[in-house]
Amino acid sequence: MNHSKRLMFVFPHPDDESFGTGGSIARYAREGVAVHYVCATRGEVGSVEPEMLKPYEHLPADQRLGALRGQELRCAADKLGLTGLHYLGYRDSGMTGSEDNRDPRAFVNANPGEATGKIVALIRSVKPQVVVTFDPFGGYGHPDHIFIHQRTTEAFQAAGDPAQFPGAGEPYQPQKLYWSVFPRGIFKFLVRLMPLFRRDPRKFGRNGDIDLLEIVEHDYPPTMRVDVWPYYAIKTEASKCHISQISGGPAIFDRLPRFMRRRLNGYENYRLVEPNVNGQRRVERDLFDGINA
Numbered sequence: 484m485n486h487s488k489r490l491m492f493v494f495p496h497p498d499d500e501s502f503g504t505g506g507s508i509a510r511y512a513r514e515g516v517a518v519h520y521v522c523a524t525r526g527e528v529g530s531v532e533p534e535m536l537k538p539y540e541h542l543p544a545d546q547r548l549g550a551l552r553g554q555e556l557r558c559a560a561d562k563l564g565l566t567g568l569h570y571l572g573y574r575d576s577g578m579t580g581s582e583d584n585r586d587p588r589a590f591v592n593a594n595p596g597e598a599t600g601k602i603v604a605l606i607r608s609v610k611p612q613v614v615v616t617f618d619p620f621g622g623y624g625h626p627d628h629i630f631i632h633q634r635t636t637e638a639f640q641a642a643g644d645p646a647q648f649p650g651a652g653e654p655y656q657p658q659k660l661y662w663s664v665f666p667r668g669i670f671k672f673l674v675r676l677m678p679l680f681r682r683d684p685r686k687f688g689r690n691g692d693i694d695l696l697e698i699v700e701h702d703y704p705p706t707m708r709v710d711v712w713p714y715y716a717i718k719t720e721a722s723k724c725h726i727s728q729i730s731g732g733p734a735i736f737d738r739l740p741r742f743m744r745r746r747l748n749g750y751e752n753y754r755l756v757e758p759n760v761n762g763q764r765r766v767e768r769d770l771f772d773g774i775n776a
């Protein structure tokens with residue numbers, strides 16, 4: 484199929500595409516947009532049930548989780564309807580201060596120019612009109628999330644410049660850059676909700692490495708939201724592919740009344756950063772608003 488609209492998401496881990504933006508990917512893919520996911524690592528770091536690694540015992544120990552998570556991402560890509568899945572080939576950096584964070588193969592230890600150049604090459608080859616990455620705090624402060632934000636921002640600015648990365652293909656300038664963001668209201672709500680379920684808001688997420696109190700301090704208000712409620716079932720299916728990353732605890736969201744779930748899960752939020760809107764709130768309903776495809 485010849486797609487006239489092309490959309491590229493750039494994040495560091497298998498699961499970032501589904502948990503954060505899965506509804507948007509499902510929606511745009513079904514509207515005929517070619518949606519590509521550029522994933523910097525295979526998510527090699529983190530705890531996982533040893534049972535899940537059994538099929539990968541023939542691999543070196545430090546490659547098993549990456550192999551599993553690569554399979555999980557392949558599963559999610561099929562559910563969401565991704566046109567292209569591209570790895571940058573780095574290793575998950577884990578959280579600051581961890582052993583994995585010092586691994587020379589870790590994404591955060593990559594030569595920044597080299598990593599940016601790989602994204603430039605993909606932008607020039609796929610030619611997306613719209614590129615999406617994380618905000619400067621990477622959503623919740625994960626070092627890989629912050630690093631991918633910096634590299635993607637550089638790549639967006641360099642891709643159209645023939646003087647930069649001349650070996651990475653013909654220059655091509657995407658028209659818009661968005662950050663995937665989460666309205667802080669939801670986190671403020673979670674900070675109040677979690678203690679009711681005897682959960683510590685400073686230790687959120689499967690690996691307990693998400694500090695909700697710090698997150699609410701980094702506020703990047705959305706400039707638009709995509710209604711993904713009709714695609715929420717697909718997003719849920721894709722998220723379930725990432726079974727190694729899903730907490731076994733009770734699903735807080737499932738216990739909420741429907742009108743609250745619609746509000747919390749029915750939209751995915753974005754902040755337009757290029758073209759620069761000079762702080763003005765530009766009303767958009769679609770990532771492709773104003774795009775000449």
Ligand SMILES: [Zn+2]
Pocket residue numbers: 495496499625628
């Ligand atoms: Zn991630």
